[in-house]
Amino acid sequence: MSDAPLSPPAPIVVRREDYRPPEWLVPEVALDFDLDPALTRVKAVLAVRRNAGDGPLRLDGGGQQPLAVRVDGAKAEWRMEGDQLVIPLAGEAHSVETEVEIAPETNTQLMGLYASGGLLCTQCEAEGFRRITFFPDRPDILVRYQVKLTADQRQFPVLLSNGDRVGAGMMPDGRHWAEWHDPFPKPGYLFALVAGDLAVNRDSFTTMSGRVVELGIWVAEADLPRTGHAMAALKAAMAWDERVYGREYDLDVFNIVAVADFNFGAMENKGLNIFNSRYILADPETATDADFDAIAGVVAHEYFHNWSGDRVTCRDWFQLSLKEGFTVYRDQEFSADMGSAAVKRIEDVRVLRAAQFPEDAGPLAHPVRPESYMEIANFYTATVYNKGAELIRMMATMLGPERFRAATDLYFARHDGTAATCEDFVVAMEEGGGIDLSRFRLWYTQAGTPRVAASLTHAPGSGKAVLRLAQTLPPTPGQPDKQPQPLPLRVALFGEASGARLCDERLVVLDEAQAEVVFDGIGERPLLSINRGFSAPVIVDTDRSAAELAFLSAHDDDPFARYEAMQQLMLDRLVATVSGGDGDPAPVVAAVRATIADPTLDPAFVGEAIVLPSEAFIGDQLASVDPDAVARARDGLRQAILDGIGHGAWRALWAANRDNRYELDPRAKGRRRLKNVALGYLLADEAPDAVALAADQYRYADNMTDRLAALQLLASTRGATRDAVLADFHDRWADNGLVLDKWFTAQALSTRADVVELVEALARHPAFTLANPNRARALIGAFATNQRGFHAADGRGYRFVADMLIALDRLNPQTAARLVPPLGRWRRFEPGRAALMKAQLEHILAAPRLSKDVYEQASKSLG
Ligand code: ARG
Numbered sequence: 047m048s049d050a051p052l053s054p055p056a057p058i059v060v061r062r063e064d065y066r067p068p069e070w071l072v073p074e075v076a077l078d079f080d081l082d083p084a085l086t087r088v089k090a091v092l093a094v095r096r097n098a099g100d101g102p103l104r105l106d107g108g109g110q111q112p113l114a115v116r117v118d119g120a121k122a123e124w125r126m127e128g129d130q131l132v133i134p135l136a137g138e139a140h141s142v143e144t145e146v147e148i149a150p151e152t153n154t155q156l157m158g159l160y161a162s163g164g165l166l167c168t169q170c171e172a173e174g175f176r177r178i179t180f181f182p183d184r185p186d187i188l189v190r191y192q193v194k195l196t197a198d199q200r201q202f203p204v205l206l207s208n209g210d211r212v213g214a215g216m217m218p219d220g221r222h223w224a225e226w227h228d229p230f231p232k233p234g235y236l237f238a239l240v241a242g243d244l245a246v247n248r249d250s251f252t253t254m255s256g257r258v259v260e261l262g263i264w265v266a267e268a269d270l271p272r273t274g275h276a277m278a279a280l281k282a283a284m285a286w287d288e289r290v291y292g293r294e295y296d297l298d299v300f301n302i303v304a305v306a307d308f309n310f311g312a313m314e315n316k317g318l319n320i321f322n323s324r325y326i327l328a329d330p331e332t333a334t335d336a337d338f339d340a341i342a343g344v345v346a347h348e349y350f351h352n353w354s355g356d357r358v359t360c361r362d363w364f365q366l367s368l369k370e371g372f373t374v375y376r377d378q379e380f381s382a383d384m385g386s387a388a389v390k391r392i393e394d395v396r397v398l399r400a401a402q403f404p405e406d407a408g409p410l411a412h413p414v415r416p417e418s419y420m421e422i423a424n425f426y427t428a429t430v431y432n433k434g435a436e437l438i439r440m441m442a443t444m445l446g447p448e449r450f451r452a453a454t455d456l457y458f459a460r461h462d463g464t465a466a467t468c469e470d471f472v473v474a475m476e477e478g479g480g481i482d483l484s485r486f487r488l489w490y491t492q493a494g495t496p497r498v499a500a501s502l503t504h505a506p507g508s509g510k511a512v513l514r515l516a517q518t519l520p521p522t523p524g525q526p527d528k529q530p531q532p533l534p535l536r537v538a539l540f541g542e543a544s545g546a547r548l549c550d551e552r553l554v555v556l557d558e559a560q561a562e563v564v565f566d567g568i569g570e571r572p573l574l575s576i577n578r579g580f581s582a583p584v585i586v587d588t589d590r591s592a593a594e595l596a597f598l599s600a601h602d603d604d605p606f607a608r609y610e611a612m613q614q615l616m617l618d619r620l621v622a623t624v625s626g627g628d629g630d631p632a633p634v635v636a637a638v639r640a641t642i643a644d645p646t647l648d649p650a651f652v653g654e655a656i657v658l659p660s661e662a663f664i665g666d667q668l669a670s671v672d673p674d675a676v677a678r679a680r681d682g683l684r685q686a687i688l689d690g691i692g693h694g695a696w697r698a699l700w701a702a703n704r705d706n707r708y709e710l711d712p713r714a715k716g717r718r719r720l721k722n723v724a725l726g727y728l729l730a731d732e733a734p735d736a737v738a739l740a741a742d743q744y745r746y747a748d749n750m751t752d753r754l755a756a757l758q759l760l761a762s763t764r765g766a767t768r769d770a771v772l773a774d775f776h777d778r779w780a781d782n783g784l785v786l787d788k789w790f791t792a793q794a795l796s797t798r799a800d801v802v803e804l805v806e807a808l809a810r811h812p813a814f815t816l817a818n819p820n821r822a823r824a825l826i827g828a829f830a831t832n833q834r835g836f837h838a839a840d841g842r843g844y845r846f847v848a849d850m851l852i853a854l855d856r857l858n859p860q861t862a863a864r865l866v867p868p869l870g871r872w873r874r875f876e877p878g879r880a881a882l883m884k885a886q887l888e889h890i891l892a893a894p895r896l897s898k899d900v901y902e903q904a905s906k907s908l909g
C-alpha cells in the first residue's frame with residue numbers, strides 16, 4: 047500500500063475523432079413527472095431501436111439510482127457502470143422503462159431540474175438532461191416527446207413543457223396535471239419544463255403563411271409590466287427571420303419563462319425558451335439602454351435557434367459553433383437592422399477584442415471547432431460564439447447577400463430534422479454559394495488571432511500604389527505551426543490632399559502568407575483604410591503615422607474604419623507612454639475636438655469614437671503588463687483630453703445632449719451615450735463642480751441609463767457625495783435583485799485604490815450570495831475584469847477571487863469555472879504579478895473535491 051495522498055482520477059478527455067454513430071436510437075419517449083421541490087419522481091418509457099453494433103443499451107445518468115428498470119413491461123437485468131445505466135437487450139426494438147427520484151431544491155448546480163424563486167425549471171444543455179432521467183444524453187439522438195406533469199395546483203398552477211398542450215385536469219387530492227406533446231424530434235438538451243405560480247403577457251404573431259402563433263412571456267405577477275420590450279423584440283425577430291432567411295415558426299405556441307437563478311443568458315428549448323430574468327425584464331426606471339439592447343439581442347438569439355439549433359441541431363458538442371456561431375451572427379445582424387448598424391458593429395468588435403482575443407492568446411485557446419474537452423460546459427466560449435460568428439460573417443462577405451441566402455436556404459433544406467456538423471455548413475456555403483472554401487476550413491481548426499502587417503507605398507508620378515500584406519498566426523497550445531488562412535479584407539484608399547476616396551472599395555482575400563495588391567490611377571498620396579467594417583477578425587499592424595490616423599478619423603467613409611483610426615491613434619499614444627516613448631497627446635486632443643465638432647456625425651457614433659481604450663485592451667498590446675503604468679498612462683491621456691478640450695466645452699457637450707424627457711428611440715439613446723461619455727471626461731480630475739453635476743444627474747434622472755452612468759462614475763471618487771448616492775441607490779432598489787446587481791457591479795469596477803477592501807466588504811453584505819449566479823457575477827465576475835483592483839500589486843485581489851471561486855465551486859462548478867480565465871492570463875503580466883497569479887491557480891488546484899469544470903480550466907492555465 048502506498049501512503050501517497052489520494053488524488054481523484056483525472057477527468058476523462060473526450061475527443062472529436064472518437065465520434066461514433068449511436069448504437070441505439072430512441073424514436074419516442076414518454077415522461078411522467080410527479081413534481082415536488084423536495085422529491086420529484088420521474089418515470090420514463092423509451093422506445094429504443096438498434097442502429098449499429100451489438101452492444102447493450104447505455105443510458106447516461108447524473109448520480110441518481112434507478113428505482114425500477116423494466117424491459118417490455120417485465121423486470122429486467124441491469125447494472126451501473128459509473129453514472130451509466132447499462133441494460134443488455136436481446137432484440138432490435140424494445141420498450142425500456144426507468145424510474146428515479148430527484149431533489150430539485152438541493153440542486154445548486156442549476157443543471158437539470160432545479161428550484162428558483164418558488165418555481166421548478168430545467169436547464170439541460172449541454173448535459174443536464176441525464177440529471178433528470180436515464181437517457182442517451184447526446185445531441186444526435188432525436189426523440190419525439192410526450193410529457194405529463196403532475197403537481198400541487200396551489201403551489202404550481204402553471205405547468206409548461208415543449209410543444210403543444212394536449213390535455214389537463216384536476217386530481218382529487220388538490221394536485222393537477224397537464225400533458226404536452228412536441229411533434230418535432232429533438233435531443234434531450236432541448237427538453238424543458240416549468241412549474242410555478244406565473245403570470246403571462248400574451249400576444250400573437252401571424253406567420254408568413256398565415257398561421258397564428260400564440261406567444262406567452264411568463265413571469266412573476268409583479269414583473270408583468272416589465273415584459274413589453276421582450277415581447278416587441280420577439281415579434282420583430284419572428285418577422286425578421288421570415289424576411290431575411292425565409293424561416294417561419296413551426297408550432298402553435300411559443301413560450302418564454304424568466305427565472306432569477308440561471309447559469310448563463312438563456313436557453314432555446316423547443317417552444318419553451320427559459321431565460322435569465324435579466325434578459326427579459328426591463329422598463330426605463332430599472333434597465334439601461336444597454337440592457338434594452340441586450341434583451342432584444344438575446345430574445346432574438348434564442349428565437350433564431352428554432353431553426354439554427356432546434357430544426358437543425360449538432361451531431362456532437364464539438365460542433366457547438368454550428369448553432370452558436372451562426373445564431374450569434376444572425377442576432378448581430380438583427381440588432382444592426384433594428385438600430386445603428388455602425389454602432390452595433392463597433393460594440394461587437396469591442397466584445398470580441400475584450401473577450402475572445404485574450405482567450406485566443408492564452409492557455410485556454412482552442413479552435414472554433416475544438417478537438418477535445420474534459421467538461422463541455424467550459425467550451426461555451428467567446429471563441430465558439432463570437433469568433434464563430436465572425437467565421438460566418440466572413441463567408442457571408444465573400445458570397446455577398448444573394449448567394450449567402452441561397453447557401454443558407456440549401457443548408458436548412460438539406461439538414462432539416464437532423465444533427466449536422468460544421469463541415470455540413472461549409473459544404474452548403476460552397477454548393478449554395480458557388481465558392482471554394484477548402485482553405486477557409488482552417489479557420490475551424492486553427493486557434494489564435496491572425497496578425498496582418500500592411501504597408502502602402504506610392505511612387506509619385508507612376509499613378510500606382512502598392513499594398514504589401516503579410517499574415518502570421520501565432521502558436522497556441524498544441525498547435526506550434528500554422529498555415530495561412532484566407533482573410534477577407536475590405537480595403538480603400540483616401541487622398542491626403544483632396545480628402546476624397548481614390549478608388550472603389552476592394553475586397554482583398556489574402557489567402558497566402560504574403561501578397562501585393564496594386565491600385566492604379568492613384569494621382570495623389572494615398573492613405574490606407576483597411577479591414578473596413580472589421581471584415582476579418584484579425585489584428586492589423588500598419589505603419590500609419592499619428593497625422594494619417596487623425597486624417598482618417600475625420601475623413602474615412604466607413605464608420606468602423608473611422609472609429610478604428612481614432613482608437614489606433616489613442617492606442618499608439620498610450621503604448622508609447624507606457625513604454626517611456628513619445629506619448630504626446632496633442633494629435634488625440636485635436637482628433638477628439640474635430641469629432642465632437644462634426645455636425646454630420648450621429649451622437650452615438652461620436653460617443654463610441656471618443657472613448658479611450660480600456661486598460662485591459664491597452665495591456666493586450668504590451669509584451670508584459672504593468673497595470674500601474676497602464677492606469678497612469680490612461681489617466682494622463684484622459685486628463686489631457688479634458689484640459690485640451692476644456693471643462694467648459696465638455697460641459698456644453700453634456701448640456702447639448704440632454705433631453706427633457708426620456709425616449710427609447712436610437713437617437714435619444716445615442717444622445718444619452720454621448721452625454722455620459724462627456725460626464726466621464728468631466729470627472730477625470732474629480733473637480734467639485736463635476737462631482738456636483740454627476741450627483742444632480744443621479745438625483746434628477748428619469749431613467750436608469752443616466753442614473754447608473756452617474757453612479758458608476760461617482761463610485762470611483764472619494765467623499766460624501768459618493769457615499770450618499772450609493773446609499774440612496776441601495777435603499778431605493780433593495781428589493782429589485784437585477785438593479786441591486788448593478789449596485790454591486792458599479793462598486794466592483796471602481797478605480798479607487800482601496801477597491802479590493804471595498805469589494806471584500808461587499809462580499810459580506812447581507813444581500814450578497816454565491817447561490818445566485820447573477821449576484822456572484824455582479825460582484826466577483828465584474829471585479830475580476832477591474833484591472834486596477836484585481837491586479838493590485840500585493841496579490842490581495844487574486845486571493846479574494848480564488849477563495850470565492852473555491853467556495854462557489856462547491857455550489858455551482860459551471861459558474862465557478864468562468865472565474866479561472868482572469869487568473870490564467872498570468873503569463874501576460876510582469877513577473878511579480880505573474881508569480882502571485884500562478885500561486886492562486888495552484889491554491890485552487892489544491893482544493894479538495896474540485897469539480898472537473900474548474901480542474902480543466904485551472905490545470906490548463908498552469909500547463
Ligand atoms: N444554447 C444557449 C444559448 O446560447 C446557451 C447554453 C449554455 N450552456 C452551457 N452549458 N454553458 O443560447
Ligand code: ZN
Nearest residue numbers: 347351370373
Ligand atoms: Zn445560443
